[in-house]
Amino acid sequence: MRTKEELKQLICEAVDRRREEIEKIGDQIMENPELGFKEYKTAKLVSDTLKAFNIPHVTGLAITGVKGVISGQNPGPTVALMGELDSLLVSDHPHADSQTGAAHACGHNAQIAGLMGAMMGLVDTGAIDDLCGNIVIFAVPAEEYVEVEYRLGLMREGKLRFLGGKPELIQKGHFDDINLAAMIHTHGSPELRKAAVMQSCNGCIVKLIRYKGLAAHAGSSPHKGINALNAAHIALAAINAQREMFKDEDAIRVHPIITKGGDLVNVVPADVRLETFVRGKTNEAIMDANIKVDRALRAGALAIGAGVEINTLPGYMPLQDNRDLQNLFMQNARNLFGAGACTEAGHRTGSTDMGDISHIMPAVHPSMSGASGISHGNDFMISDKGMAYTAPAKALALMAVDLLYGNAEKAKEIQAQHKPIMSKAEYLSYQMRIFQKEIFDGENGTSKKLNV
Numbered sequence: 001m002r003t004k005e006e007l008k009q010l011i012c013e014a015v016d017r018r019r020e021e022i023e024k025i026g027d028q029i030m031e032n033p034e035l036g037f038k039e040y041k042t043a044k045l046v047s048d049t050l051k052a053f054n055i056p057h058v059t060g061l062a063i064t065g066v067k068g069v070i071s072g073q074n075p076g077p078t079v080a081l082m083g084e085l086d087s088l089l090v091s092d093h094p095h096a097d098s099q100t101g102a103a104h105a106c107g108h109n110a111q112i113a114g115l116m117g118a119m120m121g122l123v124d125t126g127a128i129d130d131l132c133g134n135i136v137i138f139a140v141p142a143e144e145y146v147e148v149e150y151r152l153g154l155m156r157e158g159k160l161r162f163l164g165g166k167p168e169l170i171q172k173g174h175f176d177d178i179n180l181a182a183m184i185h186t187h188g189s190p191e192l193r194k195a196a197v198m199q200s201c202n203g204c205i206v207k208l209i210r211y212k213g214l215a216a217h218a219g220s221s222p223h224k225g226i227n228a229l230n231a232a233h234i235a236l237a238a239i240n241a242q243r244e245m246f247k248d249e250d251a252i253r254v255h256p257i258i259t260k261g262g263d264l265v266n267v268v269p270a271d272v273r274l275e276t277f278v279r280g281k282t283n284e285a286i287m288d289a290n291i292k293v294d295r296a297l298r299a300g301a302l303a304i305g306a307g308v309e310i311n312t313l314p315g316y317m318p319l320q321d322n323r324d325l326q327n328l329f330m331q332n333a334r335n336l337f338g339a340g341a342c343t344e345a346g347h348r349t350g351s352t353d354m355g356d357i358s359h360i361m362p363a364v365h366p367s368m369s370g371a372s373g374i375s376h377g378n379d380f381m382i383s384d385k386g387m388a389y390t391a392p393a394k395a396l397a398l399m400a401v402d403l404l405y406g407n408a409e410k411a412k413e414i415q416a417q418h419k420p421i422m423s424k425a426e427y428l429s430y431q432m433r434i435f436q437k438e439i440f441d442g443e444n445g446t447s448k449k450l451n452v
């Protein structure tokens with residue numbers, strides 16, 4: 001039997017030998033971006049790659065997820081290595097899909113390349129023979145919480161119960177056989193150096209808002225109408241007026257967009273739609289901000305005498321990485337890049353559904369460099385393929401080795417010491433309770449709340 005250090009060395013060499021294949025996967029996904037729950041081409045690429053390495057797998061989980069397993073001879077814990085399939089919509093990105101505007105402006109193509117590279121390194125070295133337990137290779141859909149109306153349509157058709165990939169996979173039971181989970185995000189932030197772990201990340205809830213006015217001739221008889229756009233405008237101003245009352249330490253982010261501003265320019269707008277996130281560091285802070293946002297939304301309707309329908313939807317939980325898993329990641333990252341290239345970052349104000357996983361099991365979501373430009377912007381590029389594609393492949397595979405080597409002592413120790421923030425049942429009922437529809441009538445100030 002090889003020592004743990006020998007095995008790790010062999011895996012790094014194997015990943016290096018597969019460098020061209022791994023880069024090809026990352027580049028191919030970059031050129032074929034697909035939005036969440038529509039990642040059919042990307043899922044097929046994952047499935048074909050797993051097939052080529054004889055990894056048994058299932059497809060179509062939460063519409064597009066692909067889950068393979070490298071099963072060990074000896075029973076033990078199951079570690080999931082994960083990558084996200086979906087892109088964003090940034091239509092002026094140089095690698096955007098000309099039809100859909102989809103673009104990989106968050107580096108998820110690198111996550112899948114890294115995940116496939118980790119699988120290759122583990123398979124090429126027969127690593128599982130020296131390990132105990134199983135390694136799940138999990139390509140997951142729809143991390144970016146976007147196209148809210150489209151996804152609500154999928155819910156109505158019975159195809160989804162949650163609007164994000166990992167929550168949907170959890171409720172469908174696809175994490176039930178997994179004990180620990182790890183994934184690595186790509187960053188383009190110099191302050192995060194080559195590798196970083198984060199203290200925490202914001203959670204969020206998501207809102208879909210519809211103002212209902214009354215159409216009328218915008219020139220000859222606007223007084224006969226009710227201007228839904230003006231109602232929305234007042235609501236947005238009222239939300240902005242809340243900002244000085246948010247506490248800095250709650251890291252609240254509220255960032256609405258108008259997805260429909262009216263129908264025709266010569267008609268008083270009667271149907272105006274908004275989407276927003278309400279993000280914060282803790283669930284309590286998010287709920288407090290949400291009450292204030294709802295008040296602001298009603299205020300717009302009240303001022304104009306319009307109606308407003310407020311759909312509140314579960315988003316993502318705040319991320320709370322397991323510290324032991326962070327330490328394992330950091331040890332490997334220091335060995336790969338040197339201690340000076342690694343950093344422990346504080347709280348981050350973005351959100352991820354890895355937060356949901358971190359609520360129910362030991363999980364880790366570090367980030368590694370290799371990108372440049374503004375995250376979610378039109379200049380976000382993979383600028384260092386070694387860092388973005390092959391380095392995470394090594395880090396993920398080495399994490400699996402650390403956890404499962406020998407009798408999987410490390411994984412068992414972490415499991416024994418880890419106190420989950422919520423059970424799966426508690427998590428699901430928490431998220432389900434957030435679904436709420438409020439119909440507020442601005443003309444008489446009455447409100448009806450429905451649990452949907």
Ligand SMILES: [Zn+2]
Nearest residue numbers: 105106144376
């Ligand atoms: Zn993103």
Ligand SMILES: [Zn+2]
Nearest residue numbers: 106108143185
């Ligand atoms: Zn991302």
